[in-house]
Amino acid sequence: MQHHPLASKVRDDFPILKREINDFPLAYLDNAATTQKPNCVIDSLLDFYSTHNSNVSRGVYTLAEEATEIYEEGRESIAKFIGATDSGNIIFTRGTTESINLVASAWAQHNLKTGDRIIVTEMEHHSNLVPWQMAAQASGAELVYWPITPEAGSTSVGLLELEELEELLTDSVKLLAVTAVSNVLGTVNPIAKIVEMAHERGIPVLVDAAQAVARMPIDVSGLDCDFLAFSGHKVYGPTGIGVLYAKKERLDEMQPFQGGGGMIRQVGRQSSTWADSPQKFEAGTPPVAEVSGLAAALEYVSDVGISEIQKHEKELTAHALNRFAEFSDLELYGPQDTCDRTGVLSFNLRNVHPHDVAQVLDESGIAVRAGHHCTQILHERLGVAASVRMSFGIYNEVSEIDRLFSSLDRARDIFLD
Amino acid sequence: MQHHPLASKVRDDFPILKREINDFPLAYLDNAATTQKPNCVIDSLLDFYSTHNSNVSRGVYTLAEEATEIYEEGRESIAKFIGATDSGNIIFTRGTTESINLVASAWAQHNLKTGDRIIVTEMEHHSNLVPWQMAAQASGAELVYWPITPEAGSTSVGLLELEELEELLTDSVKLLAVTAVSNVLGTVNPIAKIVEMAHERGIPVLVDAAQAVARMPIDVSGLDCDFLAFSGHKVYGPTGIGVLYAKKERLDEMQPFQGGGGMIRQVGRQSSTWADSPQKFEAGTPPVAEVSGLAAALEYVSDVGISEIQKHEKELTAHALNRFAEFSDLELYGPQDTCDRTGVLSFNLRNVHPHDVAQVLDESGIAVRAGHHCTQILHERLGVAASVRMSFGIYNEVSEIDRLFSSLDRARDIFLD
Amino acid sequence: MSTNSIYRDLLLDHARHPKYSGCLEHPDLKASAFNPLCGDELELTLALSGETIHDCRTQVRGCSICIASASMMSEFILERTLSEVLQISKEFSKSLRKDTEDIPETIESLRPLIDLKPHRSRIKCMRLAWDALEDCAAQHQT
Amino acid sequence: MSTNSIYRDLLLDHARHPKYSGCLEHPDLKASAFNPLCGDELELTLALSGETIHDCRTQVRGCSICIASASMMSEFILERTLSEVLQISKEFSKSLRKDTEDIPETIESLRPLIDLKPHRSRIKCMRLAWDALEDCAAQHQT
Ligand SMILES: Cc1ncc(COP(=O)(O)O)c(C=O)c1O
Numbered sequence A, B: 001m002q003h004h005p006l007a008s009k010v011r012d013d014f015p016i017l018k019r020e021i022n023d024f025p026l027a028y029l030d031n032a033a034t035t036q037k038p039n040c041v042i043d044s045l046l047d048f049y050s051t052h053n054s055n056v057s058r059g060v061y062t063l064a065e066e067a068t069e070i071y072e073e074g075r076e077s078i079a080k081f082i083g084a085t086d087s088g089n090i091i092f093t094r095g096t097t098e099s100i101n102l103v104a105s106a107w108a109q110h111n112l113k114t115g116d117r118i119i120v121t122e123m124e125h126h127s128n129l130v131p132w133q134m135a136a137q138a139s140g141a142e143l144v145y146w147p148i149t150p151e152a153g154s155t156s157v158g159l160l161e162l163e164e165l166e167e168l169l170t171d172s173v174k175l176l177a178v179t180a181v182s183n184v185l186g187t188v189n190p191i192a193k194i195v196e197m198a199h200e201r202g203i204p205v206l207v208d209a210a211q212a213v214a215r216m217p218i219d220v221s222g223l224d225c226d227f228l229a230f231s232g233h234k235v236y237g238p239t240g241i242g243v244l245y246a247k248k249e250r251l252d253e254m255q256p257f258q259g260g261g262g263m264i265r266q267v268g269r270q271s272s273t274w275a276d277s278p279q280k281f282e283a284g285t286p287p288v289a290e291v292s293g294l295a296a297a298l299e300y301v302s303d304v305g306i307s308e309i310q311k312h313e314k315e316l317t318a319h320a321l322n323r324f325a326e327f328s329d330l331e332l333y334g335p336q337d338t339c340d341r342t343g344v345l346s347f348n349l350r351n352v353h354p355h356d357v358a359q360v361l362d363e364s365g366i367a368v369r370a371g372h373h374c375t376q377i378l379h380e381r382l383g384v385a386a387s388v389r390m391s392f393g394i395y396n397e398v399s400e401i402d403r404l405f406s407s408l409d410r411a412r413d414i415f416l417d
Numbered sequence C, D: 001m002s003t004n005s006i007y008r009d010l011l012l013d014h015a016r017h018p019k020y021s022g023c024l025e026h027p028d029l030k031a032s033a034f035n036p037l038c039g040d041e042l043e044l045t046l047a048l049s050g051e052t053i054h055d056c057r058t059q060v061r062g063c064s065i066c067i068a069s070a071s072m073m074s075e076f077i078l079e080r081t082l083s084e085v086l087q088i089s090k091e092f093s094k095s096l097r098k099d100t101e102d103i104p105e106t107i108e109s110l111r112p113l114i115d116l117k118p119h120r121s122r123i124k125c126m127r128l129a130w131d132a133l134e135d136c137a138a139q140h141q142t
């Protein structure tokens, strides 16, 4: 068995990887859905709850000071991780979905009117589509779809072409919302170029970085994007925590999101005034323990090294692409070239339903996802209802990919006689 | 030192209570802000992340099945804890604040029009005021305040009187939002009676149970309330998790809250259809680990026994009330009788700012909160900008209350010459 | 590498060669069911004589378990009355609950499906055809 | 029971007997500051001759640290120009940051406050008067 140096270095940090599933060692290949947690993240939760737990911001006693410090230092380290110059641009949410809803509700709804357009792409996750549909319906705006490159089998599958964008960028466009990495095709989109083109026409850009943040360096200052959203649980951090980065100019245009404790300045009987950003957007007791866990996760990722992670993922992806090429009954979606994509690979085994494939793989301890992966528009475009998806994390090994391909033989045996 | 049997039984379950603050053992008396976590809650997080972690609902592999089971069983045990007959009435949120915002946005905004009224009380937390202000402003409705009983020093301070409510319940009232327990006055409101009166006029009632859930039995079926909200972190559970209970009839009237993965049925290019409740209201990856932690917390509370907890809290409260009676320079807000109140006691030391009191108490290891406790309207009514608050949990002891009163002497020494 | 599979012969037989697959041209009742988690769809068409189902077809886009379940259901419901099969559907539902242990004799023939109930994510696959059936029955009642 | 307290004599002197407390009747500049966390409020009134602050008053509803800080600030800013005190305010701000270690000599007299900076929740109390001052300076510039 071939062990990649990175994976073998980090595997011991992840307690869950010691599990056996149906008498096989767990091969966890569903990292696009959620990643596993290293000990340092679990320990940071444990440490918070057993040593510092208290509510933040409003207490003068020692524990409250400590919790507030953990919370605000978390904000700072997250800002640093994504290249934001000021932690005031970091809003904590529950996850990518809530981050995007926050923008749709606190910003877009107040800035859209009948006839306005929002550009989205055909490869967006429902979480980067439905909030815009809701904002559009409330305001009379409409969604415009930036199509992906056509024809399965052509050399450029599942890419976004900038010439197409050029055509779509009309005066009525008020926002462009695009994912940095497709959670199905694995496509890595040219975000910097996209932002540049949109900004030339004064159009703000929201980047869905849910899949990107664990796989490549993110630099919001360099990208100059207006909004960027991601989830803690997809970058080796805990559930229940997400991040919205918003530029100062956009923050200033935003109305409050939810109302309640912590986001107010003064409360009157019929109306109130708001705290400054980012508190203005963080009503209620925040997920303090989760922020501590996320900060630990990002520190872990930095220690491992984002460029190491990219290299590792590229190797795994290249290996998987080679293996796919061996089988004519496997249809792989998305770019075939490691330059255009990352380690999220969706496919179908001809004449076998994805559920059945995933079930058979599970019988050999291999965890992959089957379904539409919250991308019904994309799957419609691909002409299938569902697909099987494998997606890599820093602990995955080439041997696990090989186990998957062997187990596909079992699926063939069972379902195709 | 007098040890209450309950406190001495449970103290060892809470690792943080071993801390020393400024060379004194921690006396944690800020339980209304957030409670400490027993080992079983911390362990459930640890166990989830090191053994079962994966995304829920959409995976067929073993880990995903396990995580989904933990999540949905959590929903069931929470339903049971509050007396809901069906787990489908339980929506997971980030906390009380988000639960109330959910109702304000997904229900109230669609059911309110100009001239409609929402009854709130003068003792509400900002989280049960500001969302209604926002919904009212969006729809042209207005807030009507149910006043608390007047005159500091009168025998009935800080109570809600049902005769007053009678007058307020006019045809234009579309919702009554009331807290079960005041987070400042400690008042226990007659919720069952309130719901009954409102329902006689067909007016739905939302109960803010943030302070109640750790202090008294909750039975939504018996209460017959329409909505009930609480936070995990105030009932010995983790941060980042809250609950909204909603009646079937109300759920059927509700529009989606946030858009995204998991809450859809079918996504079209311009519009989508929604999943059934409760999924319809839970967009994005849910806080699975936190649900597991909350379920563990509620199991812990049930094991300790809610009636034991009530008894313990009553004893502590009675003791504190007696101590307050000793000092003429302490002004205690709220009911003076343990029948009307619970263990949340806010006060001021004459001529010393609450911040300074809390700071001096911290110097003796005593954690209390100073400020307006997210109740500016109430503090205005009390005629002060801020107050000091002590609030009890199951691990507090009479001796800790005595330590607080001794330390107040130090505050007198320092600030009053 | 060999493991026990949940895919047993009877189930696979039904999945590979589903009974009563397709659509009736002039059905008395018709309903579809949809699984939002995976996008699977099923259409059920029924022909009645009186209260009795005398013909049925299912058109399935779904996994082997969904197809097998539809096929087994079709065999089961033919020549039974709507109220009978509604009762069966409820019993089947109940037997799929985690805490149910005994399988009533009436639905003994559905055991190959019920045996899969530890796989909670597949319950919806098994139920899809029956959900459509319940929908048909509801239409008939109103 | 005895402990060291953060409340030292100098601070308490200022808190008990704040200098320049009250309001000027005909101020040249006036600003208030508010701490949303505790509801504390402060109003600063300044009298100028040219660019120089020749009189000032603060009206404070706040804690001892807030009062002491306003009192110390008042002593400090008298007979200085607006641009000088703005500079001082920035230095004070900087010295309150967690990672700052050295205190510039210019603000040495504010050390009793700066020493409290480990208590992060009290920073806003210390800054309230200075925030009002910065507001006054900003008004003057425009
Ligand atoms: C009565 C009451 N309602 C609502 C809240 C808000 O709860 P959370 O901050 O957990 O959303 C609190 C606690 O702060 C409270 O005491």
Ligand SMILES: Cc1ncc(COP(=O)(O)O)c(C=O)c1O
Pocket (backbone or CB within 6 Å): A032, A033, A094, A095, A096, A097, A098, A125, A127, A128, A179, A181, A182, A183, A208, A210, A211, A231, A374, B261, B283, B284, B285, B286
């Ligand atoms: C590209 C993309 N966007 C958004 C999301 C939503 O993230 P979450 O469910 O954590 O809110 C996901 C993950 O499911 C994703 O892959």
